[in-house]
Amino acid sequence: MPDKATTRLTQRDIARLAKVSQTTVSLVLNNRSDATARIPAETRDRVLKVIRETGYQADPLARRMLKQRNQILGVFTYESVFPSASGDFYHPFLAGIEDCAEQLGLDLLLFTSAPVTSGRRQIFHENNRLRIADGCLLLGRQIPADELARLIAEEYPFVSVGRRDDAGGPVPYVGADYVEATRVVVEKALALGHRRIAFAGPGAGAESSADRLLGFRAAAGARAPWLPGADPDALLDTLLEQKVTAVFVEERADAVALLATATARGVQVPADLSVIALGDSTRPAESDIDFTGFHVPRRAMGLQAVELLEAILSGTATERQLLLPCELTDGTTLTPPSKGV
Amino acid sequence: MPDKATTRLTQRDIARLAKVSQTTVSLVLNNRSDATARIPAETRDRVLKVIRETGYQADPLARRMLKQRNQILGVFTYESVFPSASGDFYHPFLAGIEDCAEQLGLDLLLFTSAPVTSGRRQIFHENNRLRIADGCLLLGRQIPADELARLIAEEYPFVSVGRRDDAGGPVPYVGADYVEATRVVVEKALALGHRRIAFAGPGAGAESSADRLLGFRAAAGARAPWLPGADPDALLDTLLEQKVTAVFVEERADAVALLATATARGVQVPADLSVIALGDSTRPAESDIDFTGFHVPRRAMGLQAVELLEAILSGTATERQLLLPCELTDGTTLTPPSKGV
DNA sequence: TGGCAATGGTAATTCGCATTATCAGCACTA
DNA sequence: TAGTGCTGATAATGCGAATTACCATTGCCA
Numbered sequence: 001m002p003d004k005a006t007t008r009l010t011q012r013d014i015a016r017l018a019k020v021s022q023t024t025v026s027l028v029l030n031n032r033s034d035a036t037a038r039i040p041a042e043t044r045d046r047v048l049k050v051i052r053e054t055g056y057q058a059d060p061l062a063r064r065m066l067k068q069r070n071q072i073l074g075v076f077t078y079e080s081v082f083p084s085a086s087g088d089f090y091h092p093f094l095a096g097i098e099d100c101a102e103q104l105g106l107d108l109l110l111f112t113s114a115p116v117t118s119g120r121r122q123i124f125h126e127n128n129r130l131r132i133a134d135g136c137l138l139l140g141r142q143i144p145a146d147e148l149a150r151l152i153a154e155e156y157p158f159v160s161v162g163r164r165d166d167a168g169g170p171v172p173y174v175g176a177d178y179v180e181a182t183r184v185v186v187e188k189a190l191a192l193g194h195r196r197i198a199f200a201g202p203g204a205g206a207e208s209s210a211d212r213l214l215g216f217r218a219a220a221g222a223r224a225p226w227l228p229g230a231d232p233d234a235l236l237d238t239l240l241e242q243k244v245t246a247v248f249v250e251e252r253a254d255a256v257a258l259l260a261t262a263t264a265r266g267v268q269v270p271a272d273l274s275v276i277a278l279g280d281s282t283r284p285a286e287s288d289i290d291f292t293g294f295h296v297p298r299r300a301m302g303l304q305a306v307e308l309l310e311a312i313l314s315g316t317a318t319e320r321q322l323l324l325p326c327e328l329t330d331g332t333t334l335t336p337p338s339k340g341v
Numbered sequence: 342m343p344d345k346a347t348t349r350l351t352q353r354d355i356a357r358l359a360k361v362s363q364t365t366v367s368l369v370l371n372n373r374s375d376a377t378a379r380i381p382a383e384t385r386d387r388v389l390k391v392i393r394e395t396g397y398q399a400d401p402l403a404r405r406m407l408k409q410r411n412q413i414l415g416v417f418t419y420e421s422v423f424p425s426a427s428g429d430f431y432h433p434f435l436a437g438i439e440d441c442a443e444q445l446g447l448d449l450l451l452f453t454s455a456p457v458t459s460g461r462r463q464i465f466h467e468n469n470r471l472r473i474a475d476g477c478l479l480l481g482r483q484i485p486a487d488e489l490a491r492l493i494a495e496e497y498p499f500v501s502v503g504r505r506d507d508a509g510g511p512v513p514y515v516g517a518d519y520v521e522a523t524r525v526v527v528e529k530a531l532a533l534g535h536r537r538i539a540f541a542g543p544g545a546g547a548e549s550s551a552d553r554l555l556g557f558r559a560a561a562g563a564r565a566p567w568l569p570g571a572d573p574d575a576l577l578d579t580l581l582e583q584k585v586t587a588v589f590v591e592e593r594a595d596a597v598a599l600l601a602t603a604t605a606r607g608v609q610v611p612a613d614l615s616v617i618a619l620g621d622s623t624r625p626a627e628s629d630i631d632f633t634g635f636h637v638p639r640r641a642m643g644l645q646a647v648e649l650l651e652a653i654l655s656g657t658a659t660e661r662q663l664l665l666p667c668e669l670t671d672g673t674t675l676t677p678p679s680k681g682v
Numbered sequence: 683t684g685g686c687a688a689t690g691g692t693a694a695t696t697c698g699c700a701t702t703a704t705c706a707g708c709a710c711t712a
Numbered sequence: 713t714a715g716t717g718c719t720g721a722t723a724a725t726g727c728g729a730a731t732t733a734c735c736a737t738t739g740c741c742a
Contacts, residue, residue: 062728082436095423108451131398403698
């Protein structure tokens with residue numbers, strides 16, 4: 001055996017050692033036995049023997065040049081993929097993505113090279129590396145409409161994890177049905193007798209925010225109060241002032257803060273005030289409170305996003321916009337309103 | 342512009358649009374202005390304009406076949422990258438890796454396509470894709486020696502996160518100095534007056550296990566007891582039987598379990614028994630106990646592993662084996678032994 | 683013995699890009 | 713007028729593996 005450890009072994013080397021042509025080596029390797037290529041057992045064995053002895057491995061790069069697919073899916077996150085804060089919101093999405101990728105035999109490329117401009121990454125920049133991957137998954141609370149529009153215009157295959165508004169065309173996504181989930185929990189509160197209810201949270205900006213407010217209004221009416229402020233003290237003031245008996249908090253972390261403030265100020269939850277959490281914490285928030293409300297099917301969203309992207313890439317996709325139901329949680333923070341209040 | 346969205350854009354397409362040759366496009370892209378290729382500003386601008394308009398990106402695979410670098414680092418984990426269990430042991434490593442990759446402008450390729458055989462992934466398999474990346478980072482408590490040996494034999498650039506024994510040659514790694522950290526905390530206990538001390542944990546198998554036992558013996562002597570069993574009840578029995586006053590637990594999760602058992606059985610920690618944790622939990626273990634012992638500099642290890650790999654790839658690496666000091670924690674679970682015991 | 687299929691293989695081409703060698707045109711010089 | 717040097721581009725080649733097209737030989741039958 002030649003001691004040429006410096007250069008990689010190629011099919012040509014194998015061919016020379018087995019005294020056949022490179023073509024034959026390729027045919028043996030790919031186990032081709034169609035009409036076009038009949039390799040007698042003797043020759044095949046000779047080639048296989050050399051391959052075994054040398055430990056030859058086909059170069060995946062060269063192989064991919066001839067096929068159209070790379071078997072690589074890109075993952076673009078607007079923040080760090082591995083944030084330092086534990087209890088990370090994105091983690092379940094990624095777990096689902098990895099799970100599905102593993103099953104489909106795909107590798108994941110994290111676009112960590114994207115330059116950070118004013119705190120966020122950017123898809124499109126000077127040395128855009130999107131096309132390394134066959135397609136791309138997008139994660140983030142908000143995704144700039146112009147970047148989405150450009151992806152669509154360039155017909156780059158991608159799937160957004162989370163519903164997105166149109167951006168020069170329909171955006172392929174796998175989202176959570178916040179509208180419906182919120183509507184259901186609001187109906188539940190109304191059925192329990194709550195009449196003075198409020199929505200606390202941005203309610204705008206991100207699609208997920210707007211959707212929750214939409215669901216809230218669908219059940220509570222367009223005139224029900226919407227309190228966008230984030231400060232828990234001020235929020236509690238307003239709630240008490242307006243004699244609200246049940247508040248629907250968009251962000252679980254805010255619900256945790258509100259509950260802490262309420263307790264500190266002698267307001268009992270849920271006796272005096274029911275607090276409903278509309279989803280999961282996107283910010284770290286230590287708490288083992290079992291909120292009434294719902295959870296976002298994050299793992300399933302990640303999983304199905306990969307499936308959808310794969311379907312798009314293989315041309316078998318039919319519906320490109322998927323809304324998954326949220327998981328309602330009974331919890332302990334919603335009870336009928338007390339008469340006194 | 343032709344609406345051939347089906348096929349990828351190539352330099353030939355750009356060349357046709359800019360009415361130059363493919364060569365010229367390549368030269369412009371690589372900004373070559375040597376004697377061999379002088380592109381006048383006018384031509385260059387014309388080409389660049391088409392590139393900007395089309396959003397063309399060079400195929401990294403094709404490029405990789407000729408150049409040496411791809412600006413992609415592989416990340417190979419023997420378990421899932423995004424495990425479902427929270428409080429994940431690997432997360433800080435990955436955060437460090439991402440951080441450094443971002444700064445160096447590198448993308449990370451997660452080898453999620455590696456097939457899982459008997460519960461673990463395998464580096465080498467039929468359709469090995471290692472070479473897509475410029476080099477690779479290896480994470481895992483244990484890495485099979487034969488896989489390491491093969492990586493070395495094939496001269497594939499890689500860095501292990503965590504010290505590894507030689508495998509047909511020295512393994513490049515960024516590890517934690519468990520020997521020294523363990524030695525120091527054992528010395529500390531001895532200085533406090535502990536005479537009957539024990540090591541609890543595997544102490545073998547993974548390098549990290551063996552190193553801790555090594556450090557323990559360096560300070561405690563070769564005959565100090567080593568209790569490999571994992572069952573906390575049986576462990577506590579043995580400890581009491583042997584009148585041990587300080588136990589050094591390899592795995593923090595085991596320390597948590599031991600402490601719970603001790604408390605349940607009326608054994609006071611640290612009054613009756615000091616418990617020292619030699620590192621962090623590799624398994625989920627909820628606990629806010631402030632153990633005496635040390636922490637593994639996981640984030641720094643990830644970060645430096647990327648730096649080392651980058652140095653290896655650029656040929657500037659001098660030392661290929663790095664041991665980082667662990668962070669000692671005072672904690673509350675080590676006090677001088679009570680006289681009565 | 684001509685015709686023709688079956689057998690066992692190989693040369694040539696392709697993928698997208700980078701590099702090398704080469705070439706055409708022009709200006710200036712000896 | 714040939715010689716020299718410079719400019720601005722291109723044709724040709726190669727990376728490693730897969731594929732297509734093709735060739736050479738043999739055997740068999742009419």
